[in-house]
Amino acid sequence: DTGVSQDPRHKITKRGQNVTFRCDPISEHNRLYWYRQTLGQGPEFLTYFQNEAQLEKSRLLSDRFSAERPKGSFSTLEIQRTEQGDSAMYLCASGGQEQPQHFGDGTRLSIL
């Protein structure tokens, strides 16, 4: 068990480009969560999956954002047509129904 892994750690891109992040959860966890954190704030919930089913999406998740977990293992978060306001740390967490959520080190996105 190596913990929750996120890739890449840093992403710099120009406004208007598409970006995709990957999260590999702890293998025995069936729930996977995405959060976004801006400087000086606590993380805000975006969406979560139980196995491959996406169970809840925040209103923060505009139609430019899409998340998938095709085989119930790793997940991807894609942002299309990035905007300045998308600059943030994107955090992934995994856990079971009764277990605490365990977080990865995040992907820091910077929009030029």
Next chain:
Amino acid sequence: KQEVTQIPAALSVPEGENLVLNCSFTDSAIYNLQWFRQDPGKGLTSLLLIQSSQREQTSGRLNASLDKSSGRSTLYIAASQPGDSATYLCAVRGNQGGKLIFGQGTELSVKP
């Protein structure tokens, strides 16, 4: 709508002091509460999880309490050390397996 508030936003103490961090939440119907530590540029490390039926949890020099009826939790750190310097976040979960709602965090600095 659940809101989580942490006071103070920042705290600086000399090494060796005992200290208390506060967390309050507006809706007492929580499933559990989790305290995290976040080092700069890193993800979140889970410190303690308190189920809604519990009053407190302890791990080493850390003790977290929960008063669900008044919507409050405290994190007590005994004999603080410079290595305790980090941002501490509390988060509540409204239902089994669901999302976490975070406070803004308390940035702790322990001076040698």
